[in-house]
Amino acid sequence: MAEQAASEPTAEITTEFTEIEMRCVPCNASWSAPVVRRVNVATHPDARLGILLKTMHRTACPLCKTPREIDTIFDYYDPERKLVVQVRPAWEIRAGGGEDWYWARYEDLVLKYANYDVRVDVVFGFDEMIEKYLGGQEAVEAAQREWKARREKAGGAHSPEGPGIDEVRDA
Numbered sequence: 001m002a003e004q005a006a007s008e009p010t011a012e013i014t015t016e017f018t019e020i021e022m023r024c025v026p027c028n029a030s031w032s033a034p035v036v037r038r039v040n041v042a043t044h045p046d047a048r049l050g051i052l053l054k055t056m057h058r059t060a061c062p063l064c065k066t067p068r069e070i071d072t073i074f075d076y077y078d079p080e081r082k083l084v085v086q087v088r089p090a091w092e093i094r095a096g097g098g099e100d101w102y103w104a105r106y107e108d109l110v111l112k113y114a115n116y117d118v119r120v121d122v123v124f125g126f127d128e129m130i131e132k133y134l135g136g137q138e139a140v141e142a143a144q145r146e147w148k149a150r151r152e153k154a155g156g157a158h159s160p161e162g163p164g165i166d167e168v169r170d171a
């Protein structure tokens with residue numbers, strides 16, 4: 001655990017990207033897919049849309065084009081709400097971890113952001129994130145309308161279903 005000296009100013013919570021190695025089961029191709037490790041939604045607002053529309057962490061095999069959801073863990077930071085939510089794969093909690101797993105991850109996150117004036121939480125899957133923090137089904141529908149309008153304005157240059165990682169990054 002990296003502890004900061006009291007005299008050191010606490011760094012901003014900034015967006016960070018990383019890459020994940022992917023392998024295609026049918027054709028055995030491998031490639032690296034960009035993902036967010038942490039996203040500050042004030043500087044990268046399309047992350048909110050990318051979660052609401054569940055398009056942020058998608059990739060496709062470069063050979064056979066099979067689309068894939070990327071299983072990854074990232075921290076969602078909303079400076080306006082002073083909130084950090086760690087979004088983890090939905091299967092983790094179903095795999096038998098239950099409440100104990102939640103609390104252990106929660107305590108890790110409390111320590112990680114101990115130097116910041118934020119509240120933290122852990123969710124499992126985009127659905128839980130949407131329900132708990134992003135406004136539920138109503139917000140999903142608003143996001144669909146917003147994305148459609150933006151696509152039309154841009155002449156259909158954007159991905160059809162919602163912002164992918166490239167669009168989140170270029171915000």
Ligand SMILES: [Zn+2]
Pocket residue numbers: 024025026027028029061062063064065066
């Ligand atoms: Zn493939």
